[in-house]
Amino acid sequence: MIKNSSPGARPVALVRCGWQTVNIGDIAHTPGLLRVLERHLPGVQVILWPGHFDRGAEDLLRGMFPSVRFVSDMPQWQPAKPRSGDVTLAAAFSEAHVLLHGPGAGLVAHQDVSRWVRETGKPWGVLGVTLGSPLGSIEPQSEFPPALRDLLNTAAFVFTRETRSLAAAREAGVCAPLGFMPDATFSLGDFRSGSQADPILNRFSLTVDGFMCVVPRLRLTPYWRTHPERRYPESEVVTKDRFNAQHVEADLGKLRAAIVGWVRSTGLRVLLCPEMTYQTELFEPHLLAALPADVRPHVAALDRYWLPDEAAAVFARSRLVLSIECHSPILANAVGRPAIYLHQPQDTWKSQMYPDLGLGEWALPIESTTGEALTERVLAIHHDYPKALATVAQAQHRARDAMARAVTSLPTHLGWDTATVALRA
Numbered sequence: 001m002i003k004n005s006s007p008g009a010r011p012v013a014l015v016r017c018g019w020q021t022v023n024i025g026d027i028a029h030t031p032g033l034l035r036v037l038e039r040h041l042p043g044v045q046v047i048l049w050p051g052h053f054d055r056g057a058e059d060l061l062r063g064m065f066p067s068v069r070f071v072s073d074m075p076q077w078q079p080a081k082p083r084s085g086d087v088t089l090a091a092a093f094s095e096a097h098v099l100l101h102g103p104g105a106g107l108v109a110h111q112d113v114s115r116w117v118r119e120t121g122k123p124w125g126v127l128g129v130t131l132g133s134p135l136g137s138i139e140p141q142s143e144f145p146p147a148l149r150d151l152l153n154t155a156a157f158v159f160t161r162e163t164r165s166l167a168a169a170r171e172a173g174v175c176a177p178l179g180f181m182p183d184a185t186f187s188l189g190d191f192r193s194g195s196q197a198d199p200i201l202n203r204f205s206l207t208v209d210g211f212m213c214v215v216p217r218l219r220l221t222p223y224w225r226t227h228p229e230r231r232y233p234e235s236e237v238v239t240k241d242r243f244n245a246q247h248v249e250a251d252l253g254k255l256r257a258a259i260v261g262w263v264r265s266t267g268l269r270v271l272l273c274p275e276m277t278y279q280t281e282l283f284e285p286h287l288l289a290a291l292p293a294d295v296r297p298h299v300a301a302l303d304r305y306w307l308p309d310e311a312a313a314v315f316a317r318s319r320l321v322l323s324i325e326c327h328s329p330i331l332a333n334a335v336g337r338p339a340i341y342l343h344q345p346q347d348t349w350k351s352q353m354y355p356d357l358g359l360g361e362w363a364l365p366i367e368s369t370t371g372e373a374l375t376e377r378v379l380a381i382h383h384d385y386p387k388a389l390a391t392v393a394q395a396q397h398r399a400r401d402a403m404a405r406a407v408t409s410l411p412t413h414l415g416w417d418t419a420t421v422a423l424r425a
Contacts, residue, residue: 257371
């Protein structure tokens with residue numbers, strides 16, 4: 001039966017997720033996880049403990065999940081539109097039966113998890129993170145500190161979002177129950193029906209199935225610009241800016257080659273779009289300005305940031321997505337469209353999700369992939385589109401199955417009555 005509650009009471013889960021809003025992937029983690037919980041454990045009540053939900057993310061979440069309550073007194077962010085059911089963190093700690101850490105590039109909220117363990121003694125678990133991988137390093141080196149291992153060993157369950165992290169956790173000595181649960185962003189298939197795409201398609205003369213979306217990225221995310229309040233040391237900023245400058249032309253030149261090959265071979269259009277706020281600044285100097293005169297009129301650029309529901313609605317009407325970011329391809333796959341992820345070594349080993357789900361041929365390492373090879377892969381998808389759609393459907397089936405297995409195992413891990421949580425396979 002449910003711990004710390006009266007018999008028959010609905011369990012309450014405190015979901016720690018929503019790390020930042022400068023990246024549509026970090027926003028999408030949360031509705032993705034809430035959708036999986038809603039689908040498979042509809043009897044569980046959810047309190048959401050987000051890091052940040054500005055830039056319209058709060059409205060998105062409240063609209064999608066009206067029964068989810070928010071923690072209302074976080075120092076770094078507080079709801080702009082509080083509701084009567086919202087609770088203080090102290091009340092959430094008292095009411096919740098379990099803390100669920102959502103998807104991320106690591107155990108992002110490890111300090112909050114430690115506080116939960118220390119103050120409540122109640123169970124906690126992880127639903128879809130990368131573990132042990134380097135993040136934002138010029139010279140990537142895997143790392144699994146003993147403190148992380150020890151904290152994970154207090155968990156009731158740990159599900160990593162790709163199998164490379166699973167192996168790293170086992171090798172590091174994590175003995176908590178381990179499993180695989182792909183990033184919950186794969187669950188956002190309902191975004192495909194959004195009408196938000198219509199203004200963008202009309203503005204840029206885009207037709208359904210008649211354009212490719214392209215998303216650029218720098219090697220190291222310039223958080224010193226997106227989060228100036230963090231006060232990065234000037235020497236670190238200079239070093240990282242210099243590293244990005246050394247790679248940007250070669251990396252984005254491969255995107256340009258694919259754009260040129262796409263336009264000249266298919267006659268179809270291209271939409272440049274961002275996954276992070278800073279990426280709109282890359283469009284003109286690194287992509288548009290260097291395009292040949294016959295190609296440039298076929299390429300449009302979104303001049304603003306967007307939220308994951310709008311992005312996914314546009315992806316759902318595109319032919320395919322080509323991205324150096326990870327979560328735009330995931331959103332594309334969630335809404336049934338093929339996508340290529342051109343993976344940089346500085347961006348963790350989350351790319352392993354793609355081969356885990358049967359999408360390995362579309363996850364390409366940027367340093368060993370030429371512009372010509374990338375163009376061939378893009379055109380291969382276009383010319384055998386039924387096969388590409390079948391690949392997407394198979395990957396979606398694998399992702400849904402893995403997410404369902406993970407979430408429906410929670411009552412067993414936590415000692416909950418499956419009838420109370422209304423378990424749905």
